[in-house]
Amino acid sequence: MKSEIRTITEKDIWSENPVIRQILGICSALAVTNLMSNTLVMGVGVTFVTALSSMTVSILRHIIPIRIRMMVQTLIIAFYVIVVDIILKATMPEVSKTLGPYVGLIITNCIIMGRCEAYGQSNPPGLAFFDGMMSGLGYTLVLMLISFIRELMGFGTLFGISVLGEWWIKWTIMVMPASAFFVLAIIIWVVQGQQSKQSV
Amino acid sequence: MDINPIVIFFASISTSNIVLTNFLGMCSYLSISRDLKASWGLGQAVIFVMTTTTMLNFLVYKYILVPAGLEYLRYIVFIIIVAAFVQLIEMILERYMTNLYYALGIFLPLITVNCAILGVALFMVIREYTFLQSLAYGAGGGIGWALAIVALAGIREKVDETKIPKGLQGAGFALIVTGIMAMAFIGLSGIANIQ
Numbered sequence: 314m315k316s317e318i319r320t321i322t323e324k325d326i327w328s329e330n331p332v333i334r335q336i337l338g339i340c341s342a343l344a345v346t347n348l349m350s351n352t353l354v355m356g357v358g359v360t361f362v363t364a365l366s367s368m369t370v371s372i373l374r375h376i377i378p379i380r381i382r383m384m385v386q387t388l389i390i391a392f393y394v395i396v397v398d399i400i401l402k403a404t405m406p407e408v409s410k411t412l413g414p415y416v417g418l419i420i421t422n423c424i425i426m427g428r429c430e431a432y433g434q435s436n437p438p439g440l441a442f443f444d445g446m447m448s449g450l451g452y453t454l455v456l457m458l459i460s461f462i463r464e465l466m467g468f469g470t471l472f473g474i475s476v477l478g479e480w481w482i483k484w485t486i487m488v489m490p491a492s493a494f495f496v497l498a499i500i501i502w503v504v505q506g507q508q509s510k511q512s513v
Numbered sequence: 514m515d516i517n518p519i520v521i522f523f524a525s526i527s528t529s530n531i532v533l534t535n536f537l538g539m540c541s542y543l544s545i546s547r548d549l550k551a552s553w554g555l556g557q558a559v560i561f562v563m564t565t566t567t568m569l570n571f572l573v574y575k576y577i578l579v580p581a582g583l584e585y586l587r588y589i590v591f592i593i594i595v596a597a598f599v600q601l602i603e604m605i606l607e608r609y610m611t612n613l614y615y616a617l618g619i620f621l622p623l624i625t626v627n628c629a630i631l632g633v634a635l636f637m638v639i640r641e642y643t644f645l646q647s648l649a650y651g652a653g654g655g656i657g658w659a660l661a662i663v664a665l666a667g668i669r670e671k672v673d674e675t676k677i678p679k680g681l682q683g684a685g686f687a688l689i690v691t692g693i694m695a696m697a698f699i700g701l702s703g704i705a706n707i708q
Contacts, residue, residue: 336684339539340628384596391589399585414635417588421628423540489699490534494692498685506680 318443325447331424332455332497333504338424341415342452343493346460349472354401354408356456358416360449362393363425367445369393370433386429387420394419424452459496463487518649521642525653528702531629532661533695535636538629542662543687552666555620556659560652562602562624563633566595567651570634571644591634596625629658665690 331337338359345355366389370377377385398416401409409416419425428448433441464470467487469477486492531537538559545555570591578584603621606614624630633654637647668690677686 336543337540339543340536340632343536343539387592387596388589391592394588395585398588413639414632417635418537418628418632420588420592421631486696489695490536491692491695491699493536494688494695498681498688498692501685501688502678502680504680505685506678509679 317440321440321444322447325444326451326454330451330455331427331448332452333501335427336501337427338422338452339497341418341422342456342459343490343497344415345412346456346493346496347463347467347488348411349457349460349464351408351411352456352460353453354405355412355415356449356453358397358401359419359422359424359452360446362390362397362419363428363449363452364442364445365393366390366425367428367433368438368442370429371436371438371441374434382434386426390425390429391420424448455500458500459493462496463492467492516646518645521646522649522653523704525650526657526660527698527704530657530661530695530698531632531654532658533691533698535632537632538627538658541623541627542658542665542691543684546662546666546669546687549663549666549670551620552662553659555623556662558620558624559627559629559658560655562595562599562621563630563655563658564648564652566598566630567633567637567647567654568644569594569598571637571642571647574638575644587635587638588631591631595630595634599625629654661691661694664694 325331329335332339332342341355341359345351366386369389370386373385373389394417397419398409401412401416425445428445432444436444461471464487465476466484469475469481469483484492525531529535532539532542541555546552573590573594574584574587578587578590599621603614606621633651637650642650665687669687672686672690681689
């Protein structure tokens with residue numbers, strides 16, 4: 314049990330990280346990373362949905378007929394996404410507005426479906442919950458890294474607090490969509506370059 | 514929001530391209546673009562499905578969900594409409610247009626999980642488009658997506674023969690090319706802008 318938890322943690326956060334290793338869930342990884350506070354909210358939302366829907370799929374895994382499981386999984390995920398959306402609208406209307414459609418697009422985030430299918434479908438609820446949480450965490454960490462770079466260079470701030478001061482000339486490109494592609498590409502490059510060095 | 518539908522159409526192809534500025538449909542965009550022919554097949558399927566489902570979603574949202582006060586159900590409803598519609602199209606094509614069915618073949622089911630389709634429907638709701646505006650946005654969005662994936666596939670095919678750093682092969686390289694494409698498309702922003 315304990316070793317299981319350890320392997321899950323290591324796999325989901327590093328060796329099989331959903332974003333940089335499996336290139337899943339890229340849409341939102343790129344779209345919400347211009348400000349760190351937005352990214353954090355998005356990360357928490359995705360983690361919440363992944364953990365709970367993976368657990369729900371795991372609880373229901375003996376009841377759901379195999380043929381229609383995709384449809385059922387989508388509905389379960391959509392249910393939790395609606396919960397997240399409503400909570401966000403009620404508590405943080407500003408953030409909810411800037412995130413716009415990307416909260417709803419958590420439904421089509423391949424990470425969640427992937428975890429339900431690959432892990433929740435064949436493991437007990439407790440572990441499925443933990444696995445979902447760790448995958449969400451792995452996703453959040455990569456996103457935070459991207460948004461750290463983008464916000465720091467684009468606005469000179471972190472979480473909206475000025476860090477670099479007046480002398481910093483803001484990089485307009487870091488605010489534009491194009492930079493998200495570059496930053497993510499460089500992160501993937503560094504990580505995969507590291508890996509290929511080890512395997513030689 | 515009273516923007517001319519024609520403006521929306523051209524803006525969603527160029528300056529507000531859904532891949533390059535809104536990052537939608539990235540998963541299939543990155544994985545399918547290895548092959549030029551497949552990219553074009555998927556692009557066609559996306560144009561068709563996006564145009565039609567955006568219309569359908571608009572009608573259902575405006576005339577069923579809003580009067581019933583069930584706007585919060587839109588995620589589920591949109592997903593189901595897209596999935597059901599794709600299934601239906603598949604059956605019709607198989608029966609009456611066998612050639613097209615084999616050409617689009619595997620790409621149709623893939624579209625259900627393409628977040629660009631859902632994304633366009635959600636943008637349409639948020640920006641409060643009218644019917645004609647939604648139609649223009651759906652068609653333009655589909656064409657823009659197809660344009661981006663075909664362009665990327667063409668570039669990747671050429672670059673396959675050159676040497677690129679090992680860690681950058683695959684996704685990393687595709688992302689950098691996409692970034693440069695995104696910057697190039699910003700150059701068109703004098704034509705039309707909807708954001």
